[in-house]
Amino acid sequence: MKNIIKLTEVHKIYESGTHALKGVNLEVQEGEFLILLGLSGSGKSTLLRCMNRLIEPTSGEIEIDDENVITAKGKRLRKIRRHIGMIFQQFNLIKNMSALTNVLSGKLGYVSLWHAITFSIHKTDIALAMSNLQRVGLEQFAKNKARNLSGGQQQRVAIARALMQNPRVIFADEPVASLDPATADSVMKYLGELNKNDNITILCSLHFLSLARKYGTRVVALKDGNIVFDGTPNEIDEKKFKDIYGEDAEEVEIR
Amino acid sequence: MKMKKKNKAKAVIQSIATDLLFWIYIFGCLYYLMHKWTGFTAKLHLIGIAALLATLIFQLVRGSIGVKIFLSYAKVKRSFYKSAWGYLTIIALLITFVVGVNIVEVDFYKFFTKFQNAGGIASGIFNPSITGYSLSATSINELEKENLPPDVLSTLEGIQNRKYSTKKVFLEYLQKRLGESTLQKYRSTILKSAEKNTELLNIALSALAETIFLALLATVFAIPFAFVLSFFAARNLMPRTWLGNIVYLLVRTVATIFRSIEAIVWAIIFSVWVGIGPFAGMLALMIHSIAALTKLYSEQIENIDSGPVEAIKATGASTLQTWIYAVIPQIISPYLAFTIYRWDINVRMATIVGFVGGGGIGLLILQQQQLLRWHNVGLLIWLIAFVVWVMDMTSARVREKLGGM
Numbered sequence: 126m127k128n129i130i131k132l133t134e135v136h137k138i139y140e141s142g143t144h145a146l147k148g149v150n151l152e153v154q155e156g157e158f159l160i161l162l163g164l165s166g167s168g169k170s171t172l173l174r175c176m177n178r179l180i181e182p183t184s185g186e187i188e189i190d191d192e193n194v195i196t197a198k199g200k201r202l203r204k205i206r207r208h209i210g211m212i213f214q215q216f217n218l219i220k221n222m223s224a225l226t227n228v229l230s231g232k233l234g235y236v237s238l239w240h241a242i243t244f245s246i247h248k249t250d251i252a253l254a255m256s257n258l259q260r261v262g263l264e265q266f267a268k269n270k271a272r273n274l275s276g277g278q279q280q281r282v283a284i285a286r287a288l289m290q291n292p293r294v295i296f297a298d299e300p301v302a303s304l305d306p307a308t309a310d311s312v313m314k315y316l317g318e319l320n321k322n323d324n325i326t327i328l329c330s331l332h333f334l335s336l337a338r339k340y341g342t343r344v345v346a347l348k349d350g351n352i353v354f355d356g357t358p359n360e361i362d363e364k365k366f367k368d369i370y371g372e373d374a375e376e377v378e379i380r
Numbered sequence: 381m382k383m384k385k386k387n388k389a390k391a392v393i394q395s396i397a398t399d400l401l402f403w404i405y406i407f408g409c410l411y412y413l414m415h416k417w418t419g420f421t422a423k424l425h426l427i428g429i430a431a432l433l434a435t436l437i438f439q440l441v442r443g444s445i446g447v448k449i450f451l452s453y454a455k456v457k458r459s460f461y462k463s464a465w466g467y468l469t470i471i472a473l474l475i476t477f478v479v480g481v482n483i484v485e486v487d488f489y490k491f492f493t494k495f496q497n498a499g500g501i502a503s504g505i506f507n508p509s510i511t512g513y514s515l516s517a518t519s520i521n522e523l524e525k526e527n528l529p530p531d532v533l534s535t536l537e538g539i540q541n542r543k544y545s546t547k548k549v550f551l552e553y554l555q556k557r558l559g560e561s562t563l564q565k566y567r568s569t570i571l572k573s574a575e576k577n578t579e580l581l582n583i584a585l586s587a588l589a590e591t592i593f594l595a596l597l598a599t600v601f602a603i604p605f606a607f608v609l610s611f612f613a614a615r616n617l618m619p620r621t622w623l624g625n626i627v628y629l630l631v632r633t634v635a636t637i638f639r640s641i642e643a644i645v646w647a648i649i650f651s652v653w654v655g656i657g658p659f660a661g662m663l664a665l666m667i668h669s670i671a672a673l674t675k676l677y678s679e680q681i682e683n684i685d686s687g688p689v690e691a692i693k694a695t696g697a698s699t700l701q702t703w704i705y706a707v708i709p710q711i712i713s714p715y716l717a718f719t720i721y722r723w724d725i726n727v728r729m730a731t732i733v734g735f736v737g738g739g740g741i742g743l744l745i746l747q748q749q750q751l752l753r754w755h756n757v758g759l760l761i762w763l764i765a766f767v768v769w770v771m772d773m774t775s776a777r778v779r780e781k782l783g784g785m
Binding site: 177179203204205206207208209210211213215216217218219220221222230231232233234235238283286290 | 685687688690691692693694695696697698700701705706709710713
């Protein structure tokens with residue numbers, strides 16, 4: 126197994142002075158389903174966004190798929206990004222466009238500007254988008270506007286959009302935090318499937334230990350911008366959990 | 381410690397400057413009033429000296445407005461003169477009000493007693509000229525066949541081809557010339573052969589069309605400019621590099637300046653540039669609309685949900701692709717709403733712009749008003765009111781449907 130992600134001493138200091146990442150070192154192997162744990166504000170979102178440069182890291186080295194992310198600019202950065210799918214807590218779909226168009230927008234990293242301006246879309250892309258919608262079980266909603274879909278459905282459209290990129294890696298930033306427990310599990314199930322069947326490496330931040338145990342192959346916990354735990358999900362016991370989430374934390378079981 | 385001293389020095393200077401300006405204003409106002417009421421004159425530098433003295437006194441007792449604003453931490457024991465700033469504020473407000481009433485020449489007596497001066501326009505509004513009356517050559521021929529006394533006939537021949545705004549105006553004039561009893565006798569005969577015309581109505585309607593279309597074109601031509609500019613005037617889209625900041629500031633500043641120059645001023649400029657007429661009016665409204673829409677549009681962009689922008693960027697899309705797929709879909713319906721609203725405003729402004737050479741119904745009102753044809757003015761006012769009312773209603777309906785504003 127080869128390393129697909131390699132982070133060396135990554136720091137992020139925001140303009141406000143917040144030191145969000147304090148020298149993170151992390152190696153992720155191809156095919157892992159890595160769960161990021163940690164309190165809100167511990168640096169999970171910042172870490173994920175630094176890896177595809179939605180946020181500029183202050184210092185450090187980041188390598189994804191043997192490409193140096195830090196020095197990449199313009200076209201090369203776009204090329205790196207198009208192999209990284211991203212899923213967000215708020216789904217971030219374009220609300221007044223159809224599910225199909227939203228899925229198609231995942232292909233933007235591949236098409237020329239002219240095609241984007243004229244909205245000319247290749248037939249094979251439409252077929253691919255439909256098959257991706259089918260994979261997340263939403264082919265009958267292709268023509269529906271994204272705003273008319275439920276939260277779980279919207280997140281599945283977002284997964285189909287990420288699939289459209291033909292990704293090597295998917296970053297999921299609290300993908301189930303605004304969903305009810307049952308829907309959350311079904312969304313995680315789709316991510317798990319992609320991980321197993323398509324060999325897509327997944328980095329997913331979560332708050333529920335139960336989901337982490339069910340789907341994760343590895344857990345990394347952040348606290349105040351430092352990695353405080355790195356191991357398998359089953360290694361997290363009561364004491365480790367309190368280390369990560371603070372003394373007052375109680376594990377909440379959600380099934 | 382040094383820093384603190386510097387800050388204090390700055391606060392003292394600010395406080396003294398505030399007081400000085402305050403007292404110059406107060407003494408200036410008092411001088412204005414005294415001069416107006418009693419004809420009292422004095423050397424103007426005396427105001428400066430008096431202000432300086434007052435500043436000194438109130439700074440020393442630490443009771444002035446400047447001290448209150450900038451040196452409020454210097455709290456000493458509370459004495460009546462330490463809260464003098466409160467009384468000073470009230471006095472300043474009172475003086476301002478009195479001076480204001482004098483400068484504006486407020487005169488309620490005139491307001492309540494001189495209404496009859498506006499009688500012409502009032503009767504014009506209540507009796508607008510929809511059909512005009514005149515005696516043409518054929519009318520006179522017809523009247524000659526009737527058995528009219530020769531003096532009546534010659535009077536009528538005297539006003540051949542003269543145009544009267546309304547039936548009422550026509551009859552009032554005849555009554556003046558012929559006397560009431562004579563007019564009553566031949567009233568129906570004269571009215572039968574008098575010619576009615578809708579000349580003014582025709583002119584007014586075409587001027588109205590001119591106004592509506594010039595407002596429409598001004599809006600339509602403004603859209604592409606404002607659309608492109610709004611992206612550069614949106615803080616969240618412009619990168620925070622020096623170039624991004626310069627472009628953002630430049631577009632914002634120019635738009636603000638152009639917006640603060642009223643359309644009527646632009647109309648004066650363009651009526652000299654391209655000549656009086658609807659084209660000048662259109663250009664004036666267009667410039668003003670570009671500036672106004674750029675601001676409204678860019679604020680709309682600043683209010684968009686940044687989530688989809690982030691998501692599209694993460695797929696590897698270029699900046700322009702991100703704008704097309706993540707920004708435009710979010711702004712298209714508020715943009716439409718704003719644009720329709722702008723057209724609505726432009727129709728209203730087109731009337732005013734017409735007064736200074738912008739063509740359309742405004743120009744027609746100006747002409748009729750200068751000829752003192754109040755009944756014609758009345759018709760024009762009704763037409764404008766009707767169009768503005770219809771535009772207002774439809775634009776509100778459409779905007780509601782679009783879900784904006």
